[in-house]
Amino acid sequence: MALLELNNIYKTYKIGTVEVHALQGLNAVIEKNEYVSIMGPSGSGKSTLMNIIGCLDTPTEGNYLLDGLTVHSNDPEKGKLDDNKLAEIRNQKIGFVFQTFNLLPRATALHNVELPLIYAGISKKARMEKTHSTLIKVGLGDRIYHRPNELSGGQRQRVAIARALVNNPSIILADEPTGNLDSKTSAEIMVLLDKLHSAGNTIILVTHEHNIAEHAHRIITLLDGKVSKDSKTGKGNIKQMIENN
Amino acid sequence: MGQLWESFVMAFKDVFANKTRSFLTMLGIIIGILSVSLMGTAISGINDTFENSMEMIGNDVLHLQKYPWFMKGGDWWDFRNRPEMKVEYADKILQRSKNISFATPEMQNMRNVKYGDNSIQGVFIDAANWQLQHVNSLKFEDGRFFTKSEDRNASKVVVIGYGIKDNLFPNQNPIGEDIKIRGMKYKVIGVLKEQGKFLGLFSFDNMVIIPLKSAYSIFGRRRHMSITLKVREGVDIKTAKDEVTMIMRSLRGLKPSEKNNFEINQQEAFREQFSAIKMGISGVGFGITALALLVGGIGIMNIMFVSVKERTKEIGIRKALGAKQNVILFQFLSEAVIIAVIGGMIGLIITTSLVGLLNKFFVASLSIKLVIISLSVSIITGVLSGIVPARKAAKLDPIDAIRYE
Numbered sequence: 001m002a003l004l005e006l007n008n009i010y011k012t013y014k015i016g017t018v019e020v021h022a023l024q025g026l027n028a029v030i031e032k033n034e035y036v037s038i039m040g041p042s043g044s045g046k047s048t049l050m051n052i053i054g055c056l057d058t059p060t061e062g063n064y065l066l067d068g069l070t071v072h073s074n075d076p077e078k079g080k081l082d083d084n085k086l087a088e089i090r091n092q093k094i095g096f097v098f099q100t101f102n103l104l105p106r107a108t109a110l111h112n113v114e115l116p117l118i119y120a121g122i123s124k125k126a127r128m129e130k131t132h133s134t135l136i137k138v139g140l141g142d143r144i145y146h147r148p149n150e151l152s153g154g155q156r157q158r159v160a161i162a163r164a165l166v167n168n169p170s171i172i173l174a175d176e177p178t179g180n181l182d183s184k185t186s187a188e189i190m191v192l193l194d195k196l197h198s199a200g201n202t203i204i205l206v207t208h209e210h211n212i213a214e215h216a217h218r219i220i221t222l223l224d225g226k227v228s229k230d231s232k233t234g235k236g237n238i239k240q241m242i243e244n245n
Numbered sequence: 246m247g248q249l250w251e252s253f254v255m256a257f258k259d260v261f262a263n264k265t266r267s268f269l270t271m272l273g274i275i276i277g278i279l280s281v282s283l284m285g286t287a288i289s290g291i292n293d294t295f296e297n298s299m300e301m302i303g304n305d306v307l308h309l310q311k312y313p314w315f316m317k318g319g320d321w322w323d324f325r326n327r328p329e330m331k332v333e334y335a336d337k338i339l340q341r342s343k344n345i346s347f348a349t350p351e352m353q354n355m356r357n358v359k360y361g362d363n364s365i366q367g368v369f370i371d372a373a374n375w376q377l378q379h380v381n382s383l384k385f386e387d388g389r390f391f392t393k394s395e396d397r398n399a400s401k402v403v404v405i406g407y408g409i410k411d412n413l414f415p416n417q418n419p420i421g422e423d424i425k426i427r428g429m430k431y432k433v434i435g436v437l438k439e440q441g442k443f444l445g446l447f448s449f450d451n452m453v454i455i456p457l458k459s460a461y462s463i464f465g466r467r468r469h470m471s472i473t474l475k476v477r478e479g480v481d482i483k484t485a486k487d488e489v490t491m492i493m494r495s496l497r498g499l500k501p502s503e504k505n506n507f508e509i510n511q512q513e514a515f516r517e518q519f520s521a522i523k524m525g526i527s528g529v530g531f532g533i534t535a536l537a538l539l540v541g542g543i544g545i546m547n548i549m550f551v552s553v554k555e556r557t558k559e560i561g562i563r564k565a566l567g568a569k570q571n572v573i574l575f576q577f578l579s580e581a582v583i584i585a586v587i588g589g590m591i592g593l594i595i596t597t598s599l600v601g602l603l604n605k606f607f608v609a610s611l612s613i614k615l616v617i618i619s620l621s622v623s624i625i626t627g628v629l630s631g632i633v634p635a636r637k638a639a640k641l642d643p644i645d646a647i648r649y650e
Contacts, residue, residue: 090564104559
C-alpha cells in the first residue's frame with residue numbers, strides 16, 4: 001500500500017466573496033522511502049498541497065489516505081478528522097522543516113527538538129535520550145544548550161531537521177528548506193536530507209529551485225492546482241543501480 | 246498528564262521571561278489580595294479582642310444602671326431625671342430573685358495611688374461588696390478577696406490589679422503592704438491575674454478594688470452607682486433580665502402605665518454595636534477587594550491577549566508539532582493562574598509584614614484559613630481572566646498562526 005494517496009483533491013478558499021480554487025482535482029501517490037520534490041510557479045497550489053499533506057489543513061473535497069489512515073474522505077461515514085485528531089497525526093506521522101526554521105526563539109536546541117516528544121506524551125527520560133541522539137545525528141551534539149539566536153542559519157535548520165526527525169515520522173515535509181540559506185550551507189543541508197533519505201526516511205521537498213529539486217528522485221510539477229508533470233530524475237536510478245549491484 | 250505538566254512548566258518559564266511585565270500585571274491582584282487578607286486579619290483581630298473584652302464583662306452578668314450603655318434615640322433628659330441606684334437594691338434583688346446568684350453595688354472613680362515614693366495617676370478605683378469576686382469571676386495571682394466581715398466593717402483593705410503591682414511593687418511582694426488612696430492607708434490583700442485591655446482602650450489591670458463602705462470617705466456618698474448582678478448558672482439571661490425588671494419596677498413602685506426608670510445593661514449591647522462596626526469594615530473591605538480583583542483580573546486578561554497575539558507564531562509552531570487544543574489552552578491558562586497566584590503570594594507577604602504593624606493596635610494574626618481563601622481567590626481570578634485568551638490561543642488556525650510575523 002502506498003504511504004500517501006491523494007485522490008481527486010479539491011481545495012477552495014473563500015476570500016470575501018471571491019472563491020479561490022487552489023487545488024482542482026489533484027491526484028498523487030507517494031510510496032514509502034520515496035524522495036519527491038514538488039515544484040511549480042507561485043499560485044500553482046504548492047503551499048496548499050503541502051498544508052494538506054502535512055494535515056495542517058483539510059481538502060474541501062477528495063480522499064486523502066496517509067499511512068493507511070483516512071485523513072479526509074468524500075464518504076461522510078469515514079468523515080473528516082477534528083482538530084485534535086489532526087494534531088495527533090501531525091505529531092506522529094509528519095516532520096516539518098520550514099524555510100524560516102520556525103524554532104521557538106527562547107528555547108534551547110534541546111527543548112525545541114524535545115517538543116514533539118512532549119506532545120506525544122513520552123517520558124522525560126526517554127525524551128532526553130531521543131533528543132540527544134537525534135541532535136548528534138544532525139551534527140549538533142555540541143550545540144544542545146544553545147538558543148536559536150546563538151546558532152547560524154545552517155545550525156538552526158539542523159535543529160529544525162532534528163525536530164522533524166525525532167518522532168520517527170512517516171514523512172519529512174520540507175518547505176523550501178534552503179530558502180533562507182547561502183549556497184554553501186544549502187548544499188550541507190541537502191547532503192543531510194539525502195543522508196536521511198538513504199537511512200530510510202520518506203522525504204517530500206517543496207521548492208522552486210531546480211538544483212535543489214534535483215536532489216530528489218522524482219519531481220512532481222504543479223500548475224493551476226493540478227499535477228502537470230510527474231517525472232523521475234536520474235538519481236533514484238543510480239541509487240537503484242548501486243543497490244542492485 | 247505529562248503533557249499538561251510540561252505545559253505548566255513552560256508557562257512558568259514564560260511568566261519569568263517577562264519579569265517586569267508579569268509584575269506590573271500582578272499589581273491589581275497584589276492589591277486585591279492585600280485588601281482581602283488585611284481585612285480578614287483586621288476583622289478576626291478585632292473579633293478576638295472583642296471576645297476577650299466581652300469575657301471581662303462576663304456574658305452572664307447584668308448591669309443595673311441609670312443610663313443605657315448606648316443611647317438609641319430617646320431623650321437624654323429622660324435618662325438624666327431617673328432616680329439614682331441605691332445600695333440596698335443589691336440585697337433586695339438577691340432576696341426576691343430566683344435567677345440571680347450574686348449581687349453587688351458598684352461605685353467607680355479615678356484616684357491617684359501611692360506607695361512610698363512611687364505613685365500612679367488616675368487609677369480606676371472600683372468599690373463593691375464582697376460578692377464582686379463571684380459576680381466578675383475574679384482570678385487571683387496572689388492573696389485573696391476581702392471577706393464579708395471586712396466588707397461589713399469597712400476595713401481598709403485593697404485588691405490590686407496586675408499592672409498596679411508591676412508599677413508600685415516591681416521587686417517586692419505587695420501583700421501586707423499599705424498603699425495610699427487619696428491619703429487613706431489601704432492594706433493590700435490580693436493581686437489579680439493579668440487581664441489585658443478592654444476593647445484596647447482601658448486596662449482592667451490598672452485598677453484596684455476596695456470595700457464599698459470604706460469608699461464613701463474617698464468618693465463621697467452621692468456618687469453615681471450601679472448594681473451588678475450575676476445570673477445563676479443554667480438560667481437564661483433573658484429570663485433573669487425580665488425577672489429583675491419586675492423586681493425593680495416593684496421596688497420603685499412603678500404603675501403599669503409608667504415606663505422603666507432604670508436600665509438593665511448587658512454584653513448584648515456591645516455586641517450590637519460591634520456587629521455594626523464589623524459589617525461596616527467588611528462592606529468597605531469587600532468593595533475594595535472586589536474592585537481591585539476586577540481591575541487586576543482585567544489586567545491579566547489584557548496582558549494574556551497581548552501574549553497570545555505576540556506568540557501567535559509560537560502557537561502555530563506548537564500546533565504544527567502536534568500540540569492539541571487543550572494543551573495550548575492549559576499552557577495559557579496556567580500562565581494567567583501563575584501570574585495571579587504569585588501576585589496573591591506577594592500580597593500575602595506584604596500582609597504578613599503589615600500584621601506586625603496592626604498588632605500595635607490589637608491582636609492580629611494571619612490565619613491559615615485566610616491564606617487558603619486568598620490563594621483560592623487568586624486562582625479563581627486567574628482562571629476567570631485567563632480562560633478567554635487561552636481559548637483564543639487554543640482555537641488558532643495552525644496555518645495562519647505559523648505564518649504570522
